[in-house]
Amino acid sequence: MENLYAASPKQVREMFRQETLVKPTAGMCGGYAQGNLVILPKDLAYDFLLFTQRNPKPCPVLEVSDAGSREFKLTAPGSDIARDLPLYRVYENGIMTGEYKNVEQFWREDFVSFLIGCSFTFESALIDEGISIRHIEQGCNVPMYVTNISCKTAGIFCGPTVCSMRPIPYEQVVKAVQTTARYPKVHGAPIHIGDPSHIGIKDINKPEFGDSVEIRKGEVPVFWACGVTPQAVVMNVKPSIVITHAPGYMFITDVKNSQLSD
């Protein structure tokens, strides 16, 4: 397979549009920000936008489309939201009813699309600082946990904060905080460092989402707010229809990671 690290976002989105490539996007288009996608009917969009405003750490919004528009015109001019991701999930009344390579057949004029920052951006900043990311080393998904930290309710949307965890050597914890704090648009600084039980996590080896990773001697678990939070919160209210990216199959923007730092 050709190396898509050096490919441009536009090139890769075109491959997804043509459906000649259907792969998780990690490692593609080095230096460019990727995002989580949530597509909702307009009648839910106000409450959801307010939810993101009140909960910016788990829900850092990169862009909200105009109602009915299939383009993220600010972060990816010329994009087609209904075709430019490699894989989508459709949920009806809270139940996943299928995975699709494009969602044109489901498109409605009242759809609003939310693009939400993704931890890939701060992970590449951590790696640049010499901080290794365990789940990348292990070739698995990041472990994610439901915490006892409530999000601030907005209209019909409420629920707990979901966080991701990365084991960090004690001597790199401060650097990890400083580095990720520079990226408030992609979850920012950690929400907790150390004892998992303090934020309501019963068993660090049993994440609710993703995969368990090894925590070695001399390492401390560090927790960041996670983009699964808004998805979980939307699913809670079982809307008639919601479309999201399939986990790991993200939207690739034309925005450089460095543009998302302070």
Place this chain on the structure above:
Amino acid sequence: MENLYAASPKQVREMFRQETLVKPTAGMCGGYAQGNLVILPKDLAYDFLLFTQRNPKPCPVLEVSDAGSREFKLTAPGSDIARDLPLYRVYENGIMTGEYKNVEQFWREDFVSFLIGCSFTFESALIDEGISIRHIEQGCNVPMYVTNISCKTAGIFCGPTVCSMRPIPYEQVVKAVQTTARYPKVHGAPIHIGDPSHIGIKDINKPEFGDSVEIRKGEVPVFWACGVTPQAVVMNVKPSIVITHAPGYMFITDVKNSQLSD
């Protein structure tokens, strides 16, 4: 008059509520953030919230109330938005129809209140860094200008960015950028440094809002996005009713300025 610099926000809001004090709020409750108020009917709130999301520098939202609620429950628990400001303005169909010490008589169940960050916060940070603020020295209002920098349109809301200007000595310009950059929730770093004509300002001595201030030899005009932008944008569309604070008569929150820094 008693010195209200040391008073608590709750005390001062109570005085406004009792209408025993009707004064501009500059200098009150030292260390606490003050905010601009915009109250809109719910049917305009989604477009306005989206406008603030797309234009965070001129429109840094501190809090959005629940529809119909008169409380900023996150930034000022126990507050009454309809009574806790010293002076309000009511606009009907784009025309100011009166100033009031409370707006209970106008209250509607479909009102949504927006609290938008105010430059008082970063001005106190500048002063702490030894940077003098000319309009405070001169005892007048900050000069504000309409620029040629378009805001990003959201639904019915569009318009130019309005900026405020403070003359800064050349040797303090970098410090002024660094200091205000730490406060993205109150307009953040400047949008322009130097030649006013570069951002479409024809005559620096004729601000569209506020007062002209002296620019001395060895000083450069520095421009920040201004909270007048969202107000101007709302007025553009001449909604049936909008309520705002009267200029300078701000809402005083329980949030410390320092909590608004990164």
